[in-house]
Amino acid sequence: MASHTHPRVGAAVPPPASRRRIPVRVVRAWCAFLIAASMAGTAWLMAIGVTGSALVVAATTLVSAGMWIVLRPRRPWRRLPWFALAYVGWAVASLLWTEWPAATLTTLALLLATTAQALFVASVLTGRQIIEAIATAVKWMLGLSIGFELWVSLVWRGPILPHFVRPGADFDGDPIMFWSRDKLFTDDRIQGIFGNANSLAYIALLGIVVFGLQLNTRAAPRGPLVGWTAVAVFCFWRGSSATAAMCALAIVIVVIVVLLMRRARTERTRRVLYVVFTFSGAAIIGALWVFREDLFELLGRSSDLSGRKEIWATVGARFAESPLIGWGYSVPWVPTDPFFDGWIIDRGVTVMQAHSTWYDVAMQLGVVGLLFFAVALGVFTWRAWFLALGRVPKPGDSPEPRSRLLLIPALVATILLVQSITESSPLLNWGWFLLVMLAFAIKQAPATVRGTPPRRRSTLAAAWPLEGAVSLDSVSAGETRS
Numbered sequence: 001m002a003s004h005t006h007p008r009v010g011a012a013v014p015p016p017a018s019r020r021r022i023p024v025r026v027v028r029a030w031c032a033f034l035i036a037a038s039m040a041g042t043a044w045l046m047a048i049g050v051t052g053s054a055l056v057v058a059a060t061t062l063v064s065a066g067m068w069i070v071l072r073p074r075r076p077w078r079r080l081p082w083f084a085l086a087y088v089g090w091a092v093a094s095l096l097w098t099e100w101p102a103a104t105l106t107t108l109a110l111l112l113a114t115t116a117q118a119l120f121v122a123s124v125l126t127g128r129q130i131i132e133a134i135a136t137a138v139k140w141m142l143g144l145s146i147g148f149e150l151w152v153s154l155v156w157r158g159p160i161l162p163h164f165v166r167p168g169a170d171f172d173g174d175p176i177m178f179w180s181r182d183k184l185f186t187d188d189r190i191q192g193i194f195g196n197a198n199s200l201a202y203i204a205l206l207g208i209v210v211f212g213l214q215l216n217t218r219a220a221p222r223g224p225l226v227g228w229t230a231v232a233v234f235c236f237w238r239g240s241s242a243t244a245a246m247c248a249l250a251i252v253i254v255v256i257v258v259l260l261m262r263r264a265r266t267e268r269t270r271r272v273l274y275v276v277f278t279f280s281g282a283a284i285i286g287a288l289w290v291f292r293e294d295l296f297e298l299l300g301r302s303s304d305l306s307g308r309k310e311i312w313a314t315v316g317a318r319f320a321e322s323p324l325i326g327w328g329y330s331v332p333w334v335p336t337d338p339f340f341d342g343w344i345i346d347r348g349v350t351v352m353q354a355h356s357t358w359y360d361v362a363m364q365l366g367v368v369g370l371l372f373f374a375v376a377l378g379v380f381t382w383r384a385w386f387l388a389l390g391r392v393p394k395p396g397d398s399p400e401p402r403s404r405l406l407l408i409p410a411l412v413a414t415i416l417l418v419q420s421i422t423e424s425s426p427l428l429n430w431g432w433f434l435l436v437m438l439a440f441a442i443k444q445a446p447a448t449v450r451g452t453p454p455r456r457r458s459t460l461a462a463a464w465p466l467e468g469a470v471s472l473d474s475v476s477a478g479e480t481r482s
Helices: 024-040 042-071 082-096 101-124 127-156 197-217 222-239 242-262 267-290 292-298 308-321 357-389 404-422 429-443
Strands: none
Touching: 024 042, 024 101, 024 127, 024 429, 042 101, 082 101, 082 357, 082 429, 101 127, 101 429, 127 197, 127 222, 127 404, 127 429, 197 222, 197 242, 197 404, 222 242, 242 267, 242 357, 242 404, 308 357, 357 404, 357 429, 404 429
């Protein structure tokens, strides 16, 4: 990440970055497109089908590979997110024992492409550029969602099936099959460009987080940000996702905790706060469990989590038959594969995920894969937490200036953790993309910060530009300043 640093003592000063042969604006625009493409997820399938989506993945991967070769970013590759890559490696290894080899090959290609794209973005953008790219991607997704719903209501005039098909008068399928149900001007849920109300709500929540912190730090023009925040709030409200609502509650709690912890002036105070927050969190979780039925009724959801209990029971039984290494990777489940086709049916449609990250990983990759993923997500969350928190100043040290933008990785981790309970989204598309991208970006923190004695190790914030940092446009893509 671009920052003002001294090199590690005893280490060679990295060579200067090669002359940039691609304009930085092009690099930043392409990276924003890649993040948006990962967020689009099911929108690609709805619009252009499986074959078209595969071509998009292949084309974007080739373009990114070409740009990577041209830019040749100077990055400490030893700081790759190795635990996330270990999970990917175990998924690839499952080709040796998978029960559905065609599905494994197909979905592995998507996993590898997503991982490579995420590493590419983290290697050519600075911390602030990554945040701006996420914000741009969210704006595109929310803008396209509102535009699509308006087009469906005002031009198409009626529900629409995938591939722009109008359902006939004799259509007797479940509304879950619709790309859009034409509900924008009603009080019902809307699905946006994603064809899924939950996905719309998650992206809207991510927008609220990023836009809100950009407003708080004045990292972008205020007027447009206020407008986009309003759009994000509207989409979050109309998406009406119970899990997204739980994510929002968790985010509020995390923000309060981080801001209070930042005010701690001694390690003892911080330890006391850790104890208080741990017991408070346990009490809140216990209360939510005891009153879960009332909570689900308030959110308009059934106490069985919209049929998830039955799905989890079926997947759990399959896991019990091969608990160590699982049955083979496939995220999502390929509905045309003989095993998955008709295995679990929900409202007449073949289910494509376990609706729980942990059940999905356990069934596919066993306890070993579950351990790899848990450590990958846990380490990312740990690093993101301390990136947001910072260190307690030593006696005589001045307080470390920290931008509130540094909360964004921790809040993304919060969304993924809560979402992982009832969704498999952290395993694919934007969930996995952001996990790998931010994990790699955070791990690239230099050893020491300018103005500190060389013997002191830096905080992770050294990898992320703070308020008043060098102008991004003056730094070549991939360049590390010393």
